[in-house]
Amino acid sequence: MTRDRFATRAAIIESAASLVAAGGIPHLGVNSLADAAGCDKVLIYRYFGGLDGVLAALGAERVLWPAVEVPPENDDSGVSLAEAVQSLLLEEWAALSAGALMLQSAVSELESSRSSLSPATAQQRDEQHARMIATLKTRHRVPPYVDLPALVELLSSALTLFALRASQTHGDRREGSPAQHLDPATPAGWRRIEKMLGAITRALLHAEHQ
């Protein structure tokens, strides 16, 4: 072992990230973390003061909420505000679904055993949405009667829950679903959700509407 404090510190955080991504925060323990990082568990207490310190450091230097970027420079090239909002939300959903650590940190907000990751996640999400709305407002005219932050928050929450549920149903599709039933984890079901998303944004954000 190279006696390098920064290196082992980084190894601990790295291992914590992958362990959390794999099994969730409740399954993260001092022993397993030290084992995965290839160091002794006493170093976790020395460097971070305990597991919670590791999670705090993890939240401080990792991306816990997808940072979607508004596509550059085609300000008014035919793309409407409704389409822009929809595509941003779908991008956020895709990035969230693909990032196991993001998914787990999103779940950590909801668990009764709170961790230091939860506030970091909430803050990153808020900042990201604020940035998204700010750039949208500079590039499109937002009708004054529509509450864009509320709309984004509502739709983003719905998509987030879909992503969380989908991440837990791996092939164990439940049968007996009536034809009427809609399952976002199914391609057909997801297409309906996408269509509904488009319908909502179009109905609310098109200027000719009320």
Place this chain on the structure above:
Amino acid sequence: MTRDRFATRAAIIESAASLVAAGGIPHLGVNSLADAAGCDKVLIYRYFGGLDGVLAALGAERVLWPAVEVPPENDDSGVSLAEAVQSLLLEEWAALSAGALMLQSAVSELESSRSSLSPATAQQRDEQHARMIATLKTRHRVPPYVDLPALVELLSSALTLFALRASQTHGDRREGSPAQHLDPATPAGWRRIEKMLGAITRALLHAEHQ
């Protein structure tokens, strides 16, 4: 102790319900459950085969998802389809927020440590939504171009996530939120969400639209 198998069985399930409601499924253990139920833990294995059996029994005989009822008999008395959908969703949200066991079982769907409560929750939710849509369709004319199940699923998911997040933020409001920020756990923020909900249902479900 009254040597009554059914009584102790019921006591175990009852204690399991309150323990889960209080601390979540991950905090439910054989020892604590037996202690709370006032019986020996070996009975848990004898009667249910283990903790998972208790959770399965719990899911089978408890309400894990609010069963909101369509208000009776005022079919066309001025209440529009949009208003009906909105009020049903708000009722569902209120019932979900008030039921600790419901909240915890909803979280259990998202945890990596799956339990036998998750499928029961999902099934109850599906059935409830299907019933809600069915009665809505009999009492109101639903425009053919609108996918009512998808709309309900999307809005219900958003409200569910709001309820889950709110149940975990007990007074530890985070500061430094910009004026632009929207927090559903705040009265003002929640009012904006409600308004947005109304705007969406109205924009999509009013016949004169599109």
Place this chain on the structure above:
DNA sequence: GTTGCAAGTCACCAGTCGGTGACAATATCT
């Protein structure tokens, strides 16, 4: 009453958890 079976209790197992003190090895500075 006496017998038999189910209900309930107790003691214990092996394993894991988080956490700590004493110690060895290495790097750094004089």
Place this chain on the structure above:
DNA sequence: AGATATTGTCACCGACTGGTGACTTGCAAC
């Protein structure tokens, strides 16, 4: 070189976990 402070290792602690076998208590049928 030697002295010192830091980095890493090891062994151990008490507490708790899920789980099981051997036991005692009580009800109910005979």
